Amino acid sequence: MTHPFYGHNHIGKSRSALGTVTLHSVDARTGEPLPGPFFQATREEVDAACRLAQAVFPTFSTLAPAVRAGFLDTIADELDALGDDFIATVGRETALPEARLRGERARTSGQMRLFATVLRRGDFLAARIDRALPQRSPLPRPDLRQCRLGVGPVGVFGASNFPLAFSTAGGDTAAALAAGCPVVVKAHSGHMATAEAVAEAIHRAAERTGMPDGVFSMVYGGGVGEWLVQHPAIQAVGFTGSLRGGRALCDLAAARPDPIPVFAEMSSINPVVVLPGALQARGAQVAQELAASVTLGVGQFCTNPGLVLGVRSPEFSAFVAALCQRMAEATPQTMLNRGTFGSYCHGVQALLAVPGITRLCGADSTGGLAAPQVFQAEARLLLQGDAHLQEEVFGPATVVVEVADRAELLQALAALRGQLTATLIGEPDELAACADLVALLARKAGRVLVNGYPTGVEVCDAMVHGGPYPATSDARGTSVGTLAIDRFLRPVCYQNLPDALLPPALQNANPLGLARLVEGVSTREALA
Amino acid sequence: MTHPFYGHNHIGKSRSALGTVTLHSVDARTGEPLPGPFFQATREEVDAACRLAQAVFPTFSTLAPAVRAGFLDTIADELDALGDDFIATVGRETALPEARLRGERARTSGQMRLFATVLRRGDFLAARIDRALPQRSPLPRPDLRQCRLGVGPVGVFGASNFPLAFSTAGGDTAAALAAGCPVVVKAHSGHMATAEAVAEAIHRAAERTGMPDGVFSMVYGGGVGEWLVQHPAIQAVGFTGSLRGGRALCDLAAARPDPIPVFAEMSSINPVVVLPGALQARGAQVAQELAASVTLGVGQFCTNPGLVLGVRSPEFSAFVAALCQRMAEATPQTMLNRGTFGSYCHGVQALLAVPGITRLCGADSTGGLAAPQVFQAEARLLLQGDAHLQEEVFGPATVVVEVADRAELLQALAALRGQLTATLIGEPDELAACADLVALLARKAGRVLVNGYPTGVEVCDAMVHGGPYPATSDARGTSVGTLAIDRFLRPVCYQNLPDALLPPALQNANPLGLARLVEGVSTREALA
Structure with a gap:
């Protein structure tokens, strides 16, 4: 394992190790501790990561979709460029065989690129326009235009069983970043070294594509998840894991002064x-x-x-x-x-x-x-x-x-x-x-x-990896496939805005070239 | 008030008055009791309404969208046909002036017809198709197709301030019925006579269009709302009212063995x-x-x-x-x-x-x-x-x-x-x-x-009547406009199904004539 580890929490691109509790990752086969230690985040560090995410949200969420697409594509490139030592590290932490991990890495980078495609396609914006009817009687209709905006910073809890595809840079992170939501990951305790290497790859991609600091943070440790879910800056949570763990997060989120949605993929006997x-x-x-x-x-x-x-x-x-x-x-x-x-x-x-x-x-x-x-x-x-x-x-x-x-x-x-x-x-x-x-x-x-078998979850537009409780906490979402972005978007309506103040998705000239629902009819045409 | 009142709970099209607690509606201006009484539902009556809704859900949710559209159009006709005595009753219960009530009735029937349009348009089905790639290496891709299905029976809590447009046959009911979800309404205590007349109109429309019994039920009384939200058959809740009331329902729903979403429109200072x-x-x-x-x-x-x-x-x-x-x-x-x-x-x-x-x-x-x-x-x-x-x-x-x-x-x-x-x-x-x-x-x-004023909420495709907490309990929804249907739909993916077993929305021939996302491209064409 030639890869150097720091074990520090990632507050945006800064590293922080304020805590006194340290953790070690272990070799899944031998149980031996791997090089470390990893520093469990303090409440202050979790708070700093969440506040940084909140501060950067206005900028990140309003970047042109193609710019965020470039960020995702670059994350994919950085993941693909991780060397043999990385694959070896993941293997030691998870006991998963090399071929599987190389396949999973390709799935993970492919997933990032697929979300980049979604961003360039633009249908995630779901633009709708009902123009003014000034002559309508008894009351005129104002100009009304709707598109979607990220919900805000998202907390992500990775799964143990997909240390790449459902973890630090996995489907929840990809979907949230695509939606324009900064992400704070709680690193999975089962593969902390893997998580660090992946986080570093994301930071390099953010640096290379000029992303503002704070679009991605990661914290280590047990118990820090509660702080993350309860933090006022966090507006949604993605989780893959056990029913007990998922339900606990749902209950915490529902008990907040301002409840937030938790998309937990939990338990299914298929x-x-x-x-x-x-x-x-x-x-x-x-x-x-x-x-x-x-x-x-x-x-x-x-x-x-x-x-x-x-x-x-x-x-x-x-x-x-x-x-x-x-x-x-x-x-x-x-x-x-x-x-x-x-x-x-x-x-x-x-x-x-x-x-x-x-x-x-x-x-x-x-x-x-x-x-x-x-x-x-x-x-x-x-x-x-x-x-x-x-x-x-x-x-x-x-x-x-x-x-x-x-x-x-x-x-x-x-x-x-x-x-x-x-x-x-x-x-x-x-x-x-x-x-x-x-x-x-x-x-x-x-x-x-x-006439198929459920293992093997294709990452595509038509996939649904979700289902009624307790399979997930909200049957209306999916955590695999492009529809996963919907979990982290909310609609906003603009009434009578001057064209220049509208989001590009809704401007008359249709600068993003979107298919938009105009007076109930889908069209790519610009408006007069 | 020539309109006859029964004051019985509506278990589908049956009437039931098993309880011993009776309620009276009052004249909003004088405080005098209006003719009655209304029978508060027993827990058994609430249970019967919910179980009937559950029993009819499989049939109702898979009716051709055009058939449900006919039901909604007929509800609209029945609402429009309610006579002067009806308007007078609503006026006595709410102190709202006649012109406002006639306008609100037109809004309510117009809303039903707009959802019928959405059903005929079919975009609510959000059909996506990724065809099989049998030659793909290293693994072939199966045929994957996705569309949306109603979440199940919906409990609706009407608002006091819109006795028609946000109540028994209001936006939540219209959106849920459009989505194929049977509805159980908790009648608002402020306009129970109005609620009964509207419920009767819905029953007449269900009868005229051959809907199965149980697509609509209504119960009266204080406290019955808790039973409704906690009932295992209920899969989502629509609510318009106070922050305290809405939050209480959210908390109940989140504490269920199987939590369900509550779409509560609550408190905003605009x-x-x-x-x-x-x-x-x-x-x-x-x-x-x-x-x-x-x-x-x-x-x-x-x-x-x-x-x-x-x-x-x-x-x-x-x-x-x-x-x-x-x-x-x-x-x-x-x-x-x-x-x-x-x-x-x-x-x-x-x-x-x-x-x-x-x-x-x-x-x-x-x-x-x-x-x-x-x-x-x-x-x-x-x-x-x-x-x-x-x-x-x-x-x-x-x-x-x-x-x-x-x-x-x-x-x-x-x-x-x-x-x-x-x-x-x-x-x-x-x-x-x-x-x-x-x-x-x-x-x-x-x-x-x-340069407008927020009162006056247009019912159209682009409207969003929603917002972050505490405006609503879930910023990702709207309770006005056609997007309101999304709250009551969930995606389902079908893998490798024979064409005849697929929902019509996903069949090769595209019998509903939908715009579908096929391999990432929107098209109305049939598939070979």
Whole structure:
């Protein structure tokens, strides 16, 4: 690890280490401390970062979108330019393999570039114009024009399982910066060295593109997250993590004198329904594919399929047996960190303690290696809304549920809580008769899949990585894909403003070349 | 009042009066009880209404948009067809004059028709399509398509001050029904007879257009609102009213096992800045116009200008004197109800009790008639963030603040909390130098006006009736205008679905003729 570490908090581009509490990052495989230390932020440091973000917000949020796009593109370049020592550091902190990390880095820089495209496209501004009707009776209509503006500084809490794509320069940061919102990141304690290197890359990009100081800050430490969420300058929060952690932030934000939105991506068991025709035609293949999805990345994905449903039949029994066989072939592996491993072991024990849930394959995890496991639960547990069954067990485990018939399948799905994803595996004929199932799953989940597996979340315009509670804290948002920018924007209406005082998005000449809704019709034309 | 009243709760199209608590509506001018009684809903009745809404949601939310549009158009027709006795009833319950009520009824039916237009236009579906890239390396891209779906049943709390446009069939109800969300209204206690007549009109429209039972319900009574917000079937809440009431609902919603969003439009003092040039050129005229805006409708508007700022000068002093003169000419009038009148008197007393605030004109209100009043507050109160000065006094009162110079003006505005509106009055030359002021006001308010008055909220695509807390509970929404529908929609992504299983908005043939974002480009073309 040749990369030098400072371990200081980032108050904009300044470094600060006022605190006395120090933290060490550890090697995920060996548990040995990595070079450090990292200085836990003091309340004053969190305050300074937030106030700096607030001070720079007016400037940053009104930069031309193309200028912010240049900033994002340059962050992407800086991330891509991080060397082998960086990849090695991330690997040591997370136990994730090099190929995965190189892929994730490409995803992260690609995400930045995609948001740059959104900025240049300009549809995020959602410009609407209703011109004055001075002759209207009984009252004239004034000139009214609407576009969107960033909500203000955003606090970002990265995830452990994507140290790049959902962390310091991840989707929440990209979306917030794109929206014109300065970002204050609470560095994830599981990869602080990674976070520092990424933060340095962002600072270099800010420097190279002439961004004002304070568009990005980062603080370290436990407990500092509360200060961040409660700080009056922070206007929204992005979070990816556990239900308990996310809900705690939501509760803090809701209790503020001025409540703010928290977009927390939290807990999902991602049901997969395997229909009879598919079981018959390709049950063994589905079992193999599903096992690969459950064990991919040691099961450490928000979209990991944690619940598999099928109608009782010899084919379903054979499928379950094949699934167990494939899962048993998978090797126990090191998880992201000891906390994650402990949670996995705890989740497994909680399942085992529920009457009506049995373990079909796998064994207790030992030596820090997560053992793949398959459980079977009685359908009544789902129908009765048993909470244990609905809780995400983060790791390479899944629960099989056999239902009596199609009616019970619908009942079981209806009893599920909100999900990130819901999947149907079926043959063309039987799928054609599944409009009711698709509609039901669409009410439960942010993404409905057919004949695919939920792991693998494409970053694009059409993606939704969200869903009803407890999948997220607000079903109206997504934390992956370009729509994620919407979480950090608010509409503003301008009435009777002189053209020169309007934001460029709304000026008569349409200098940004936007498609605008003018009198209810979308047009790119300039106004007279 | 020839209109017959039943006073029963509406569980869908059924009537129910299981409770033993009865309520009476009163004549706003005389305080005499009107014919009744109205039966306060029991918890079972609230539960029945919410469960019926939940049961009908799958059907209602997937009706073709044009079918829901027909429902909204028919509600509009039924509202327009309500006779003179209806207008008389609303007048007795609210003391609002007939001409205003006829205008408000037209606004309410016009709003329904505008949402019908939005449904036929289809842009609310926000369709996005990223087609499969099977050859992409290293991983193929699946077919991903996104559109929006209603969030689920919506609870609506009407406002007292717009018994039609912001109540039973008001903007929240129109937006929710347009989004495909069944609505359960908590009838406002200030106009229960009005609410019943409007609810009957909605039921007739539902019957005429073949809507499934349960798309609309209404319950009466105090305390029932808590049950509504806490009911598991309710997925979002619309509210217009006081800060205390709105915040209480937000807190209840945030404390649910599954928190839901509350869109509460609450408290705004709607600052108006009068610039030196305007004072010089037309101070007396501005004073007259402003007095008319402050006293319009007995000051009972959310956008009533409650704070007037200007830089110290002889012209500003003359303007304040002229404003007082005009306000003194306005006649004390009956407010919506005794509660509103009591709140106005209380708000005025609270202002008078603050050292640094003096009354320039007007007197204590007596005999149930609200007396127009002008106060002056020392600028330091704003600069110090004094809470009293920032609290809305709902009624025909406004507070004048004289600042030392432009720098202090900016400081005073920066110290304001979130607002529905913020207004600049100025001459062309001085406005041209006000880009900083406009930008500041856009960060504070949902609507920024130049040379107009904030009362009068146009219902159109470009309107924003929203703003940062405490103006609303979520600055990202509006409760007036077509964008209001967004509050009740969530995005759903469909991955690799057979064309026939996709919602029509996303099918290849584009049967709804939508403009869709396909691979990042907006197009109305069908896909091959």
